[in-house]
Amino acid sequence: MKRIVVLITALLMLLPLTAAGADVRRELSRQSTLEQVLSSGRLRVGFSTFVPWAMKDKTGQFIGFEIDVARRLAEDIGVEAVFVPTKWSGIIPALLTGKFDIIIGGMGITPQRNLKVNFSRPYEYSGMSILANGKVAPGKSSLEDFNRPEVTVVARIGTTAAAAAKKYLPRASLRLFDDEGQALQELLNGRAAALVASQPFPEFQAIKYKNRLYLPLKGETFTREPIGFAVRKGDPD
Incomplete structure (x- = not known):
């Protein structure tokens, strides 16, 4: 009988922890970039102009392979792509400070960069x-x-x-x-x-x-x- 009481007491003590864990998970979900993108309906894309990958046409619209990739990703998610032109030398700091949600701009995956940001699987190779x-x-x-x-x-x-x-x-x-x-x-x-x-x-x-x-x-x-x-x-x- 004593063992049963101890077990019930332990389970009751775990319930608040379980609830707290669920609250933390919900809060993390609300803070996630993906949730914010879905809520706003906008995917803010950081990039730097680089002919022919990302550039402006005669009407001032952004065009190029990287632009097409970004638009396709936004379309797959069900949101609008919003392009944020940024100097390449400052593009990672701009991402880290929240000026945009993702970099899609022909960024090579390197160990040095991977110390600061996470990368997706490669979608292209360059040289x-x-x-x-x-x-x-x-x-x-x-x-x-x-x-x-x-x-x-x-x-x-x-x-x-x-x-x-x-x-x-x-x-x-x-x-x-x-x-x-x-x-x-x-x-x-x-x-x-x-x-x-x-x-x-x-x-x-x-x-x-x-x-x-x-x-x-x-x-x-x-x-x-x-x-x-x-x-x-x-x-x-």
């Missing part, structure tokens, strides 16, 4: 290539040709292109810019020998400026990286 100025750096055909102290290489700050340039061209002089357009202009002006960027950007520019720029690696990439959605760590979902 780095080199675009060179034919007058400043004629006749080059390998990475090693550019891995020299007298060679100036440009890339976009905060990108895996910048990381790849540092890793594969450690002896070259690296200059970083806020966007590919600025880096490209530096290359066109002859103040840099080469630009490192994700394909197909180098290939597009080589076609556009075929009399001034060329692809030393014949359009081949020298890295392969997975691309995923980035979300805040610690989200209940």
Whole structure:
């Protein structure tokens, strides 16, 4: 009889804890990004313009592969995609401070970034290539040709292109810019020998400026990286 009383007492003591646990789960659910997105009917997407992945058309509307991916995700969830253009160098801090719900912008999945954000499974793969100025750096055909102290290489700050340039061209002089357009202009002006960027950007520019720029690696990439959605760590979902 004494054992039964002890057991009943223990069960009664657990009931408030169980109820408290349920309350915590409900509160976490209310705080989750997904619940907030569903409640608001809006998925705020952080991205940075990057031709041809995300850019504006002649009417000022955002277009490109990443834009299509974001719209499809929002459609699948049943909400509206709201695009929040953000400088790439500050895009992760902006996500962490809640300026948008998710990054969909060709972000490469790396261990360093994964320390700050969580990634989805890859939905695409990309790779780095080199675009060179034919007058400043004629006749080059390998990475090693550019891995020299007298060679100036440009890339976009905060990108895996910048990381790849540092890793594969450690002896070259690296200059970083806020966007590919600025880096490209530096290359066109002859103040840099080469630009490192994700394909197909180098290939597009080589076609556009075929009399001034060329692809030393014949359009081949020298890295392969997975691309995923980035979300805040610690989200209940």
